[in-house]
Amino acid sequence: MRTIGVVTSGGDAPGMNAAIRAITRIAHSKGFQVLGFERGWEGLIRNTFVPLTPRSVGGIIQLGGTILHTTRCPEFRKKEGIKKAAETLAFNKVYGLVVIGGDGSFRGALELSRETDTLIVGVPATIDNDVYGTEETIGFDTAVNTAVTEIDKIRDTAVSHERVFIVEVMGRKRGFLASTVGLTVGAETILVPEVPYNKEEIFQTIKENTAKGKKSGIIVAAEGIGDTRKLAKEIEENANVEVRLSILGYAQRGGSPTARSRLLASLFAEKAVELLSEGQGSKIVGLQNGEITSIELKKCCETEKPLNVNLLKLAKVLAT
Amino acid sequence: MRTIGVVTSGGDAPGMNAAIRAITRIAHSKGFQVLGFERGWEGLIRNTFVPLTPRSVGGIIQLGGTILHTTRCPEFRKKEGIKKAAETLAFNKVYGLVVIGGDGSFRGALELSRETDTLIVGVPATIDNDVYGTEETIGFDTAVNTAVTEIDKIRDTAVSHERVFIVEVMGRKRGFLASTVGLTVGAETILVPEVPYNKEEIFQTIKENTAKGKKSGIIVAAEGIGDTRKLAKEIEENANVEVRLSILGYAQRGGSPTARSRLLASLFAEKAVELLSEGQGSKIVGLQNGEITSIELKKCCETEKPLNVNLLKLAKVLAT
């Protein structure tokens, strides 16, 4: 019986468990046995794993986080760590390894693929949605909805107090989360790292809105744009409004996955196991033009995913 | 200044308000004024409307239902009703009409388009997702998540009591809602009108699961499959388990729209206004292969949207 390994790596994302469940059950239906390496790359370096069976992955589809745990693993950034991981794969006769994670994890997977015969397939799961080769990653839809729900609540207070709120959302260096969240909460302004912003313009927008009778407002800012605390102060000083800052925290990374994150997890898992059973490796699966597809792992690691700036333009019109 | 009319018709769907807001603001930015006809086709027959302005549609993006109200309008099914509606459009010099609704509404829109010079564009909004020409309708994602959240709760009781639950979801004559919900809650069995089901097979699955130690189970059934009450009884008698039936009700049609329903509403609105400003009518907008696009209204009305049966096959493997 051939063996498939599964590992979750990097930051956790809602839907990772749904992916683990789907990979395990689909792989079993195709005659594979499945090992779950624990605590990210550390499990591959230290050869710590649990067998995953259709029964052992029951009751987890709705859980946030990852039952395999995940951790940062500095050892894996060195040649030696990667070699150890390759040895673990060989030792356990792992035919194919599914790496569930984001672009950092995939760069690790690419390095590893050069040292092993085990086929490696990546399944994109990160709330940041910053992986080239897929329009959407597992967990993104959940994080967007978590942020939207929060900001809907903050708007109550913004309207009641006639204040402007800056809400900082996650997304690391990119603005995927901020732009989708900003559009869907009806933010007056959306700030992302990809588009330089002009403070004067922000002040101006707020003053115009005040003149129009729009006394409260929401600015959604990606964490990647820099110091939002300073920005809050500057707006308060220059636009003659009360400003409050709310930094949405780690709740964006947790919680029960939305239906869409669970669906994507299931479809990506199906594709990943299909690739492996066809003998294909060094790929990541993804959603492109509404289809589940795959691209080369190398291409994924080397290319920066472009931000859809049309969303920002639309958001501007909608926030009139 | 040219005039655009907006009407919501048929069953309400979460995100209709987000669509009204987006159409209004985008149309205004292009120099149109906007009229909101009230209570569905009735507003067109009786010439009752409210002017919609960027300010008057503020604060509604997150609300379920429709601020324009909607109603069944038997009068509109007759020639005379349609003529009256056409007269209302002429009387108010309505250049373009955006019809937000499902396939019933679009059949009405098609009839109306034959009696008027006003351009008509449809925006698909229904929790049933049964509109040809779009992979997804406004409100579908929200209804799916509402049902999933409910069933996650029901599973608590199913597991605690080691019972089988049949959960009936909406979807009218189709199985779109049931299949996506079933897959994403990890249902053991999914029953849709498009695929005839074999009762013996259901009994068998339950007996096998019991043997495997899976003592509880969820069957997701589309309302279109027929009498679930009878089915519950038959399972109880034949599969030697306690069965409970839960019919998820109208909550599936309400609630604050998910980010995705809001996003789709905004993108569809943008496309609809774009079509009108280009002088195109008799179309519906839609999502196809991940792109916002449009098809002929006539084609939409005449074609039945196929159900993706691969989802059901995948669900079967995942429910092992």
Add this chain to the structure above:
Amino acid sequence: MRTIGVVTSGGDAPGMNAAIRAITRIAHSKGFQVLGFERGWEGLIRNTFVPLTPRSVGGIIQLGGTILHTTRCPEFRKKEGIKKAAETLAFNKVYGLVVIGGDGSFRGALELSRETDTLIVGVPATIDNDVYGTEETIGFDTAVNTAVTEIDKIRDTAVSHERVFIVEVMGRKRGFLASTVGLTVGAETILVPEVPYNKEEIFQTIKENTAKGKKSGIIVAAEGIGDTRKLAKEIEENANVEVRLSILGYAQRGGSPTARSRLLASLFAEKAVELLSEGQGSKIVGLQNGEITSIELKKCCETEKPLNVNLLKLAKVLAT
């Protein structure tokens, strides 16, 4: 080391797990060991249990259902079943038994207490809130909020379609759930088994509301009032409105417990263990006048908890 047993019995209620966790940890801190009998009274009859330790009850405070499972146990209604249960307690040298459940469970506990030296203390947990001796039971607040959230969504559709909705909530033969839910969703009419209702009055209220411009409405009905389907039809025929019926199902019994249900579970657990360590049994713990207290198990079983009809009067004024 003395032993405390825990059992969950009857219908499950959110917060039962929080109670199991709290009893286990508090009992351990006082030097007891804890056994969790499985599947309600069945576990006591068949001597099936799991040891509960502070670690084994970790990560369950937020889970609905009960990790000990629960079931109806007809055997326990007979003398013989109760004797077997008493033998199990003696065999395992169980010093005290905590029964988490509703009034049915407590009647069983009372019978059992007559056949055993083990001290028995009841912890009221049922979404029906129909236990004499406590103003509130574990799970009630959660069920209320689940129903309120559902009905808030249904109201979207009611308002959009200008319809009247009858929403049937749980509560078995009593109206505790219906009256609190009805008041807090702003229902126009609340129907409970404790107060006979006059159909003519309902028709009248709806007609008056229609005249006042209140075109939609919510009637919250306890499941105990009888055939709501028939009532819906009668209203439709007599009050000249569209009526829809929505029966809120088993989701009311599941879901993550609210803070209040968790808090109550913790406080009740503390009191229950305190009673046992003082050598007191044949009691149930409860909330009275804002204090955690206890009453005789016998008194609890023999007395019907009165419904606060003032809530219904207030609701009537508020629904003006």
Add this chain to the structure above:
Amino acid sequence: MRTIGVVTSGGDAPGMNAAIRAITRIAHSKGFQVLGFERGWEGLIRNTFVPLTPRSVGGIIQLGGTILHTTRCPEFRKKEGIKKAAETLAFNKVYGLVVIGGDGSFRGALELSRETDTLIVGVPATIDNDVYGTEETIGFDTAVNTAVTEIDKIRDTAVSHERVFIVEVMGRKRGFLASTVGLTVGAETILVPEVPYNKEEIFQTIKENTAKGKKSGIIVAAEGIGDTRKLAKEIEENANVEVRLSILGYAQRGGSPTARSRLLASLFAEKAVELLSEGQGSKIVGLQNGEITSIELKKCCETEKPLNVNLLKLAKVLAT
């Protein structure tokens, strides 16, 4: 027809709208007319108000924030501001004024009561729950549940990454929110301003938990305890764990009120109008020993509400 005024003041709290609705409808049922002063004390100083009718307060029971708006009003802290407010009350012949807010608002109300013949009654509404004379304030239960839901999500990430999280919750100078939230999320440590904490003890607890195999942990800290950022660093350095800080923001102040916050709003409103119609003023209504009651406004302003430290002791045992 006698007139009752209503004003919401200070920070907003979920359930204020439910209170406005209830006061309006109950007052109308007793023959009063109702004026809603806008933007807190500012509305009293500037004589800006809206008439509130049973119809105009429809559809707001479930909304967060306050339809009357609220604001800080420095002018009201001066003698002159208070005199102007008294003049506004006299000018409008306001028989009784209901002040919905927290202890700051009540101190303002006390000052005002000395300058006017209008009867003044306070309705406690603040998420901080720091008002003497009531066990619970409107909005507290909602804020607790919002925080609990957030922290349940954060726990996913904490467990997956085996990290310790410090979660800072609101509460101003007091620990009511932190202690209830901490207990009900199962926090390992709860830090409140009322109880000095020992850093060494925190380090010790974490080390012991690590030794026990509890690799993740949640510390709930009230905002009033000081610099949590610094604390996070110190723990990381001294307890040999990864620590993350999450500051729960303004979402705690918004959102749809829970059933309990709505119920309390309705009951407090009933009592407030009852007091006024009996000719009683200079009081606040409250919940004491499970009963709706009232105390002198002066007493409320002069007395500090004690924190129930037993909750903290219980939480410690439960976090074993």
